Every structure is written in C-alpha cells, then in structure tokens.
Amino acid sequence: xxxxxxxxxxxxxxxxxxxxxxxxxxxxxxxxxxxxxxxxxxxxxxxxxxxxxxxxxxxxxxxxxxxxxxxxxxxxxxxxxxxxxxxxxxxxxxxxxxxxxxxxxxxxxxxxxxxxxxxxxxxxxxxxxxxxxxxxxxxxxxxxxxxxxxxxxxxxxxxxxxxxxxxxxxxxxxxxxxxxxxxxxxxxxxxxxxxxxxxxx
Amino acid sequence: xxxxxxxxxxxxxxxxxxxxxxxxxxxxxxxxxxxxxxxxxxxxxxxxxxxxxxxxxxxxxxxxxxxxxxxxxxxxxxxxxxxxxxxxxxxxxxxxxxxxxxxxxxxxxxxxxxxxxxxxxxxxxxxxxxxxxxxxxxxxxxxxxxxxxxxxxxxxxxxxxxxxxxxxxxxxxxxxxxxxxxxxxxxxxxxxxxxxxxxxx
Amino acid sequence: xxxxxxxxxxxxxxxxxxxxxxxxxxxxxxxxxxxxxxxxxxxxxxxxxxxxxxxxxxxxxxxxxxxxxxxxxxxxxxxxxxxxxxxxxxxxxxxxxxxxxxxxxxxxxxxxxxxxxxxxxxxxxxxxxxxxxxxxxxxxxxxxxxxxxxxxxxxxxxxxxxxxxxxxxxxxxxxxxxxxxxxxxxxxxxxxxxxxxxxxx
Amino acid sequence: xxxxxxxxxxxxxxxxxxxxxxxxxxxxxxxxxxxxxxxxxxxxxxxxxxxxxxxxxxxxxxxxxxxxxxxxxxxxxxxxxxxxxxxxxxxxxxxxxxxxxxxxxxxxxxxxxxxxxxxxxxxxxxxxxxxxxxxxxxxxxxxxxxxxxxxxxxxxxxxxxxxxxxxxxxxxxxxxxxxxxxxxxxxxxxxxxxxxxxxxx
DNA sequence: GATGAATGAGTCTTCATTCAT
DNA sequence: GATGAATGAAGACTCATTCAT
Numbered sequence: 117x118x119x120x121x122x123x124x125x126x127x128x129x130x131x132x133x134x135x136x137x138x139x140x141x142x143x144x145x146x147x148x149x150x151x152x153x154x155x156x157x158x159x160x161x162x163x164x165x166x167x168x169x170x171x172x173x174x175x176x177x178x179x180x181x182x183x184x185x186x187x188x189x190x191x192x193x194x195x196x197x198x199x200x201x202x203x204x205x206x207x208x209x210x211x212x213x214x215x216x217x218x219x220x221x222x223x224x225x226x227x228x229x230x231x232x233x234x235x236x237x238x239x240x241x242x243x244x245x246x247x248x249x250x251x252x253x254x255x256x257x258x259x260x261x262x263x264x265x266x267x268x269x270x271x272x273x274x275x276x277x278x279x280x281x282x283x284x285x286x287x288x289x290x291x292x293x294x295x296x297x298x299x300x301x302x303x304x305x306x307x308x309x310x311x312x313x314x315x316x317x
Numbered sequence: 318x319x320x321x322x323x324x325x326x327x328x329x330x331x332x333x334x335x336x337x338x339x340x341x342x343x344x345x346x347x348x349x350x351x352x353x354x355x356x357x358x359x360x361x362x363x364x365x366x367x368x369x370x371x372x373x374x375x376x377x378x379x380x381x382x383x384x385x386x387x388x389x390x391x392x393x394x395x396x397x398x399x400x401x402x403x404x405x406x407x408x409x410x411x412x413x414x415x416x417x418x419x420x421x422x423x424x425x426x427x428x429x430x431x432x433x434x435x436x437x438x439x440x441x442x443x444x445x446x447x448x449x450x451x452x453x454x455x456x457x458x459x460x461x462x463x464x465x466x467x468x469x470x471x472x473x474x475x476x477x478x479x480x481x482x483x484x485x486x487x488x489x490x491x492x493x494x495x496x497x498x499x500x501x502x503x504x505x506x507x508x509x510x511x512x513x514x515x516x517x518x
Numbered sequence: 519x520x521x522x523x524x525x526x527x528x529x530x531x532x533x534x535x536x537x538x539x540x541x542x543x544x545x546x547x548x549x550x551x552x553x554x555x556x557x558x559x560x561x562x563x564x565x566x567x568x569x570x571x572x573x574x575x576x577x578x579x580x581x582x583x584x585x586x587x588x589x590x591x592x593x594x595x596x597x598x599x600x601x602x603x604x605x606x607x608x609x610x611x612x613x614x615x616x617x618x619x620x621x622x623x624x625x626x627x628x629x630x631x632x633x634x635x636x637x638x639x640x641x642x643x644x645x646x647x648x649x650x651x652x653x654x655x656x657x658x659x660x661x662x663x664x665x666x667x668x669x670x671x672x673x674x675x676x677x678x679x680x681x682x683x684x685x686x687x688x689x690x691x692x693x694x695x696x697x698x699x700x701x702x703x704x705x706x707x708x709x710x711x712x713x714x715x716x717x718x719x
Numbered sequence: 720x721x722x723x724x725x726x727x728x729x730x731x732x733x734x735x736x737x738x739x740x741x742x743x744x745x746x747x748x749x750x751x752x753x754x755x756x757x758x759x760x761x762x763x764x765x766x767x768x769x770x771x772x773x774x775x776x777x778x779x780x781x782x783x784x785x786x787x788x789x790x791x792x793x794x795x796x797x798x799x800x801x802x803x804x805x806x807x808x809x810x811x812x813x814x815x816x817x818x819x820x821x822x823x824x825x826x827x828x829x830x831x832x833x834x835x836x837x838x839x840x841x842x843x844x845x846x847x848x849x850x851x852x853x854x855x856x857x858x859x860x861x862x863x864x865x866x867x868x869x870x871x872x873x874x875x876x877x878x879x880x881x882x883x884x885x886x887x888x889x890x891x892x893x894x895x896x897x898x899x900x901x902x903x904x905x906x907x908x909x910x911x912x913x914x915x916x917x918x919x920x
Numbered sequence: 921g922a923t924g925a926a927t928g929a930g931t932c933t934t935c936a937t938t939c940a941t
Numbered sequence: 942g943a944t945g946a947a948t949g950a951a952g953a954c955t956c957a958t959t960c961a962t
Contacts, residue, residue, distance in 0.1 A: 119921080140341035144957060145924095154923040156959075165957065262503070266496045269482055270475035270503065277474025278467065295467045302463065302471065306507030323946090345932060355948045360933065521942080542743035546936060547945095556944040558938075567936065664905070668881065668898045672905065675880020676873035683872055697869045704865070704873065708909030722925080747953060757927045762954065 123161045125151045127175065130168045135214035139169055139222050169222060176215055177237040180208055184244055194252035195304050195312065201245060202275055202300035206292045209279045220280050242268045249307070257312040267307065274299050324362045326352045328376065331369045336415035340370055340423050370423060377416055378438040381409055385445055395453035396505050396513065402446060403476055403501035407493045410480040418484050421477055443469045450508070458513040468508065475500050525563045527553045529577065532570045537616035541571055541624050571624060578617055579639040582610055586646055596654035597706050597714065603647060604677055604702035608694045611681045622682050644670045651709070659714040669709065676701050726764045728754045730778065733771045738817035742772055742825050772825060779818055780840040783811055787847055797855035798907050798915065804848060805878055805903035809895045812882040823883050845871045852910070860915040870910065877902050 129151035133142045144165055148155045162168045187204055191197045209216040245268040252258030278299060282292050330352035334343045345366055349356045363369045388405055392398045410417035446469040453459030479500060483493050531553035535544045546567055550557045564570045589606055593599045611618040647670040654660030680701060684694050707715075732754035736745045747768055751758045765771045790807055794800045812819040848871040855861030881902060885895050908916075 143955095148924095155925095155957090156923055157921085159958070160921070262499055263496070266479065266499050267503070269478045270500045273474040273476070273478025274471035275474070276478065277470045281470055295464070298463055298467050299471045302468070302504060302507030304507070306503030306505070344930095356932090357934075357949060358947055361946070366932070545934095550945095557936090557946095558944055559942085561937070562942070664901055665898070668901050669905070671880045671884055672877035672902045675876040675878070675883075677876070678880065679872045679876025680869065697866070700865055700869050701873045704870070704909030705905060706909070708905030708907070725925095746951095758953090759928060759955075760926055763925070768953070 119161075122151075122153065122157070126153060126158060126161055126168065127172050129153075130172055131176070131214045131218055134169065134172075134222060135217040169218075172218065174237060177219060177241065181237055181241045181244070183208075184241070188244060188248065194248050194255060194257055195308060197248045197251075198245075198271070198304055198307075199297070199300040201248070202271070202296040202303075203293060205272075205275050206279060206282075206296040209283065210292050213283050216279060217283055220276055220283070242272055245271050252307070256309055258307045259309050262307055267303075271299075271303050274303070323352075323354065323358070327354060327359060327362055327369070328373050330354075331373055332377070332415045332419055335370065335373075335423065336418040340366075370419075373419065375438060378420060378442070382438055382442045382445070384409075385442070389445060389449065395449050395456060395458055396509060398449045398452075399446075399472070399505055399508075400498070400501040402449065402472070403497040403504075404494065406476050407480060407483075407497040410484065411493050414484050417480060421481050421484070443473055446472050453508070457510055459508045460510050463508055468504075472500075472504050475504070521563075524553075524555065524559070528555060528560060528563055528570070529574050531555075532574055533578070533616045533620055536571065536574075536624060537619040541567075571620075574620065576639060579621060579643065583639055583643045583646070585610075586643065590646060590650065596650050596657060596659055597710060599650045599653075600647075600673070600706055600709075601699070601702040603650065603673070604698040604705075605695060607677050608681060608684075608698040611685065612694050615685050618681060619685055622678055622685070644674055647673050654709070658711055660709045661711050664709055669705075673701075673705055676705070725754075725756065725760070729756060729761060729764055729771070730775050732756075733775055734779070734817045734821055737772065737775075737825065738820040772821075775821065777840060780822055780844070784840055784844045784847070786811075787844070791847060791851065797851050797858060797860055798911060800851045800854075801848075801874070801907050801910075802900070802903040804851065804874070805899040805906075806896060808878050809882055809885075809899040812886065813895050816886050819882060820886055823879055823886070845875055848874050855910070859912055861910045862912050865910055870906075874902075874906050877906070 126147065129147045130142075133147045133150055136142075137146075144158060145155050147168070148158055151158075158168070162171060184201065184204060188197050188200060191200050209220075246264045249258055249262070249264040249267045253260050253262075253264070275296070278292075278295050282295070327348065330348045331343075334348045334351055337343075338347075345359055346356050348369070349359055352359075359369070363372060385402070385405055389398050389401060392401050410421075447465045450459055450463070450465040450468045454461050454463075454465070476497070479493075479496050483496070528549065531549045532544075535549045535552055538544075539548075546560060547557050549570070550560055553560075560570070564573060586603070586606060590599050590602060593602050611622075648666045651660055651664070651666040651669045655662050655664075655666070677698070680694075680697050684697070729750065732750045733745075736750045736753055739745075740749075747761060748758050750771070751761050754761075761771070765774060787804070787807060790803060791800050794803050812823075849867045852861055852865070852867040852870045856863050856865075856867070878899070881895075881898050885898070
C-alpha cells in the first residue's frame with residue numbers, strides 16, 4: 117500500500133460511482149474503470165467493496181469535520197456559530213455534490229455491520245452542533261429546557277433534508293444559501309432564551 | 318390472484334425483512350418464509366422484488382398520509398398544527414418502527430428508477446407541512462420571509478433524523494414524544510411572526 | 519377421462535400453441551387458456567406436458583397416416599402413387615399448417631425419451647413410401663439398385679423441407695402444389711427403370 | 720477476453736452437449752463442465768445461452784459452407800456437382816456427427832428470434848445447390864421447367880432426412896456414402912434434360 | 921506492484937405440477 | 942370432474958474476489 121495517489125484515485129472514483137448508482141448498484145469494475153486501474157488493483161488498496169465505502173467515509177468525512185471544527189472556532193457567539201454551521205454545511209454540499217450524495221444517502225442504507233464504522237465521524241460531526249448548543253446554554257443564550265442531543269439531530273436533519281432535495285433536484289429552485297439562512301434563522305430564534313432575544317436583532 | 322389477505326401478509330413480511338436487512342440485503346426467499354408462503358407465491362402478487370418495495374410505499378405510506386391529513390383537519394390553529402404534526406409523526410414511527418425504517422431508509426437509497434414511484438406519496442406528505450406554513454403566513458401567524466418549501470423540508474428533516482436515531486438506537490435515551498415537543502417548539506417559535514408572539518404563551 | 523370433447527379441445531389448443539412457440543417455449547397455462555380450461559384440468563387428461571405432445575402425435579399423425587394409406591389404396595400404379603403421396607403430403611400441410619409445424623419441427627427436437635413414442639407413427643408414415651417403392655421394384659417399374667429405405671427418407675425429406683419452408687415463409691412464393699408436382703416428377707423420373715421409361719410420358 | 724482457444728473450447732463443448740440433450744435440455748453449467756471452465760467464464764465469451772448457439776452456427780456452419788463452395792469449384796459438370804454435393808454433405812455429417820445433429824435439429828426448433836441469425840448461413844448453403852441447378856439449366860443439362868428454389872430444398876431435404884436417420888440410428892444399416900450416391904443419382908436422372916440423357920451414361 | 925481473466929457462490933425468477941375446495 | 946392458487950425445484954446469469962503472469 118505504497119501509492120497514496122492511487123488510493124485517492126480510487127476513493128474519488130468510488131465517490132462518483134457510488135453517487136451515481138448507489139452502493140449496491142455500483143460495480144467494483146466500474147470504480148476500477150473510472151479510476152483507470154485494473155479491477156484487481158482495488159484489492160491492493162482496500163480489503164473489499166465495503167472497505168472502500170468505509171474508508172471513503174472516514175477520510176472524506178473526517179476532512180469535513182476538521183474543516184468545520186476550525187471554522188466554528190473562528191466565531192465566538194454560539195448563536196452565530198449555528199448560522200455558520202448551516203451556511204458551511206450547505207456550502208460544502210453544493211461544492212461536493214457527489215460526496216454529499218454518498219455521505220447523505222449511504223449513511224442510512226448501509227448494512228448494520230458497516231454502520232458501526234460509519235457512525236464515528238458522523239457522530240463527531242453532530243457533536244459539533246451539540247457543543248455549540250451546550251455552550252449557548254451555559255452562556256444563557258439558549259433555552260435550558262432544550263436537550264442538546266435532540267437539537268443536534270434536528271438541525272442536522274433539517275439541513276440534510278434540504279441538501280438531499282437540492283442535490284437530487286435538477287432545477288435547483290431554492291437558492292441553497294438562502295435556505296441555509298432561513299433554516300439557521302428559525303433554529304436560532306426558536307432556541308434562543310428570552311434573555312438573548314432582548315439583545316439580539 | 319384473489320387473496321387480499323396474502324398480499325398484506327407479504328407486505329408485512331417485507332417490511333420486517335427490509336427493515337432488518339435493507340432492501341439489497343433482503344432475500345426474496347426470506348420474505349416468503351417470513352410470510353409463510355412459497356417463494357413463487359410472491360410472484361403471484363408482485364411483479365418482482367422492486368415491485369414489493371414500490372407497493373409497500375404506495376400502500377403503507379398512503380395510509381399514513383391520509384391519517385395525518387385527517388388529524389391535522391381537527392386542529393384549527395396553524396401553529397398548533399405544527400406541534401400535532403411533530404407529535405404524530407414521531408408517534409407513528411414509534412408504533413411502526415419497522416415500517417419507519419423502511420420508509421426512512423429506503424426512500425433515499427433506492428435506484429433512480431424506483432424513486433419516481435416512491436416520491437409521490439412522500440411529496441404529498443411534505444406538502445401537508447407546506448400547506449400549514451402557507452396557512453400560517455396568510456393568517457399572519459408565520460413570518461412571510463420564510464419559504465414554505467424550505468420549511469417543509471426543514472421540519473420533516475429534523476423530525477426524521479430524530480426518528481432515525483431513535484429507531485436505530487437500542488437504548489432509546491431521549492423520550493421520543495419529548496423530542497417531538499422540543500422540535501416543534503423550536504420551529505413554532507422560530508417561525509412565528511412578531512405579532513403572533515404577543516398572543517402566544 | 520370421460521369428456522372426449524375436452525381432450526380434443528386441449529389437443530387443438532396445444533397444436534396452436536406449440537406451433538407458435540415451440541414445445542419448450544409453450545406454457546401449459548397458455549394451452550389451458552387457449553382451450554378455455556383451467557390449468558389443472560389439463561392434468562386430468564394428460565399425464566404431463568410431454569404427454570400432450572406424444573398424444574398429439576399419436577392421434578393426429580395417426581389420422582394422417584390412415585388417410586394417406588386409404589388414398590394410396592385408390593391408385594394402382596406405383597409411380598402414380600408417388601405423385602399422389604407428394605401432392606397429398608403437401609396438401610395436408612397447407613390445410614393444417616399449425617399441425618404441420620408441430621409435426622415437422624418437434625419431431626426433431628424433442629428429447630430422446632420422447633422420440634421413442636413419436637417415431638412409431640412417423641415410421642409407419644415413411645413405410646407407406648417404402649411399400650410403394652418395393653411394389654414398384656417388384657413390378658419392374660422402379661430400379662432395383664435403389665434401397666427402399668433410402669428412398670423413403672429421401673422423398674419424405676424432400677417434401678418435408680419444402681413444406682417447412684412454405685409453412686414458415688410469409689410470402690408463399692412457390693405454389694406448394696406446383697412444388698409437389700416438380701418434386702414427385704424428379705423422383706419418379708429418377709427412380710423409374712429403363713423399361714418403365716419407354717411406357718411412360 | 721483474449722483467449723481465442725477458450726472460445727473454441729466452449730463452442731466444442733456446446734456442440735457435444737447440445738447434440739446430446741438438445742438446446743433446451745442442455746444446461747449452461749454442463750457446457751462449462753465439458754469445456755473445463757467455470758460457469759461464469761462462459762459469459763466472458765458469450766452474451767448468453769442463445770448466443771452460444773448463434774455463434775456456433777455462424778462459425779461452424781460458415782466453415783462448412785466455405786468448404787463446400789471450394790469443393791464444388793473443382794468440378795465443372797453441374798450434374799457431377801450434384802453428386803459431389805451429396806457425397807460431401809453426408810461425409811461431413813458422418814465426420815462431425817455432433818455438429819450435424821445440432822445444425823440439423825436446432826435449425827428447426829429454435830425460437831423465431833434466433834432463426835433470423837441462424838438462417839443466413841443456412842440459406843447460403845442451400846443457394847450453393849440453387850446455383851448448380853441454374854448453371855445446369857443454362858447449359859441445357861437440367862430441365863428448365865424445374866424451379867431452382869424448389870430443387871435446392873428438395874435435394875437438401877432428401878440428404879438431410881437421410882443424415883438425421885443415420886446420425887440418430889445406432890445401427891447404421893445403410894452405408895451413408897451408398898445413400899449419397901443413390902440420392903444424387905435419383906436427382907440427377909430426375910432433373911436432367913432429354914438432351915443430357917443422351918450424352919450421359 | 922499491477923493486471924484482468926477466471927472463478928463459483930449466490931439469487932431472482934419461472935413454470936410444470938399438485939391439491940384443497 | 943373442474944378449478945386456479947399455491948408450490949418449490951431448478952437454472953441462467955452476475956459480480957466480488959482471487960491469483961497466475
């Protein structure tokens with residue numbers, strides 16, 4: 117497993133093919149072709165087809181999580197962090213549609229076995245929101261009656277459903293960034309404490 | 318091809334098996350066994366494996382949509398309707414976990430061909446929310462700067478992501494109905510107009 | 519097995535379906551439908567699908583053999599008998615195309631097991647020619663160096679190949695009776711003894 | 720998909736298995752076993768089971784047609800060509816019995832779809848006879864009242880029926896080459912013009 | 921390391937046949 | 942006898958994975 121470059125080429129090819137066909141309808145030979153590599157070569161870099169998906173997740177999603185973490189670090193206000201999260205999430209998706217499709221779609225359908233592997237970076241991603249919520253509650257900006265674990269899923273789900281629609285629809289009616297603003301706005305207003313409301317626009 | 322009862326038995330068996338294994342890992346023979354029916358019998362009631370999933374959607378999701386429509390009809394206040402929607406949605410899911418898994422998971426991964434068939438009842442369901450939002454805006458209860466088409470996906474996504482977690486997690490930490498209340502509460506507060514806020518608790 | 523009428527209805531339906539689809543591509547259910555009979559009813563009159571074909575042969579081919587035998591009986595001149603055979607053979611085929619297709623086509627492809635049953639009436643039919651040839655040789659009208667067993671197959675094959683073409687071709691270019699005359703003429707001239715040639719036109 | 724040798728091995732195995740069982744009773748797995756190849760390998764060289772038969776025809780029958788064409792080219796006398804044709808036809812069959820069975824039997828029963836593909840070399844083969852007849856007529860050696868298209872089928876049918884018998888019968892009573900001589904003799908005498916008769920033995 | 925031809929286990933689907941009504 | 946819903950054995954074909962070159 118020397119050639120890091122070939123590893124990447126296969127991952128990128130897999131993203132494309134998985135996005136187009138879905139994991140189960142994707143053929144390993146097609147990924148190989150897309151990567152300009154022989155079928156057998158795939159097995160020098162990955163244990164099996166499942167492993168391609170798992171690696172893809174860990175690596176590509178890992179980058180996104182790291183990216184998002186850094187971006188949120190730049191903002192101090194927890195309520196603003198929520199807006200940033202929404203905007204960035206949908207921006208990532210609009211920039212990497214294929215990857216978004218794979219992450220969004222295949223997270224759910226993959227067999228129970230795979231879920232185990234896939235969930236880790238996913239939960240880490242969700243917990244970025246959770247931390248923001250907790251921080252907001254500690255600072256008195258977010259209502260304390262809201263469960264952070266519920267909010268993280270609600271916000272992620274809202275954004276993600278929007279993203280799925282946007283990725284799959286050909287027409288792209290709603291501007292994706294406008295959607296990000298609206299959704300984050302509803303969450304911010306909905307979650308903010310009475311106290312925060314007085315100081316916020 | 319008479320026995321309506323057998324059709325249902327197969328659908329129910331399919332819900333269980335699809336929920337457990339996912340569509341692609343489900344074996345037709347396993348559905349047959351679960352339905353106490355011979356493999357071949359399946360093909361007296363369904364064209365092929367895909368057709369089982371498609372029928373399942375149209376029939377079972379259709380019932381849910383109808384149910385929800387009637388339930389929302391009983392409530393007059395649009396903001397209350399949102400709460401009801403949330404509560405009912407998660408209540409349906411907690412009562413029909415297997416079905417929820419199939420609907421939630423397979424909607425996304427099924428091949429593009431199937432999506433065509435599957436989307437119809439799904440969009441109808443989403444549009445129940447959209448109607449409520451529009452109604453709320455017309456009555457001045459919901460901010461007019463929010464796009465109904467964005468809100469319907471945001472609310473559905475929030476609830477659905479919560480549901481997925483709840484269905485898949487073994488421990489069921491968060492009460493699902495408590496989550497429904499929190500999520501609907503955030504959406505109601507987040508979407509309500511300044512005017513409505515004065516009259517609402 | 520009382521209803522002789524139903525037995526016939528099934529045989530007739532089978533002739534039609536076998537002719538259209540061939541034995542292996544014919545579905546028992548299709549024969550049943552064509553015969554206006556339930557699938558299961560077929561098995562009250564026939565042991566299995568093979569048995570339909572075997573019975574069909576024995577009965578329908580049997581009738582033809584009997585018919586031909588009588589017709590040949592009316593003619594005294596062996597050489598004329600050959601002409602009659604040719605004309606009648608192709609006339610039967612043009613009148614019962616479906617049956618002809620089944621007899622002609624399925625005789626050959628059916629499994630070895632079936633051949634055993636099917637061959638009997640077929641050989642009987644061939645032997646009608648053989649008898650004529652022998653008779654002709656005894657009367658000095660046909661060359662004695664020709665083997666009757668070879669001639670019977672040659673004449674039958676010549677007529678049958680012509681028939682197959684005629685049955686399968688849509689356009690029916692060559693008149694079938696004209697073909698019968700030409701073929702029998704070639705055989706008569708080819709087989710007749712020097713002696714006979716002097717007395718024949 | 721390189722190995723031309725493997726393609727041939729499969730074709731040869733198919734000839735054997737089709738001859739023994741017939742196309743419909745032949746199992747792909749049996750052909751694979753006979754060819755010392757895995758089941759799946761067959762599908763690297765052929766699209767499907769039908770395609771094996773079609774390829775078999777085009778390739779093997781093609782060779783025979785070419786062979787016969789060259790052989791006939793060596794003979795100048797049209798009447799002699801007929802004898803040669805008969806002798807060669809039955810000689811080919813006696814040398815390649817399995818192939819003969821497949822060609823002779825499956826030509827007729829194959830589904831209408833396949834016929835399209837199969838007929839081409841077959842018609843080409845028949846037209847070798849047709850050309851000889853026409854040539855004979857032009858040279859005044861064959862009676863002009865005979866339709867070449869009828870004669871080609873008659874001669875082929877006569878030989879083919881003989882061949883079928885010979886191939887299928889265990890005992891091989893009649894010598895096949897003796898039969899070829901008798902049949903061609905009958906056709907030659909039967910078709911020759913009065914003029915030719917004077918000059919011929 | 922790279923290749924891609926070969927493998928063969930695994931599955932959907934068909935359809936002749938049965939049998940409860 | 943007649944029905945036709947139900948059966949389940951059987952087979953064509955696919956495709957992830959291997960391994961000789």
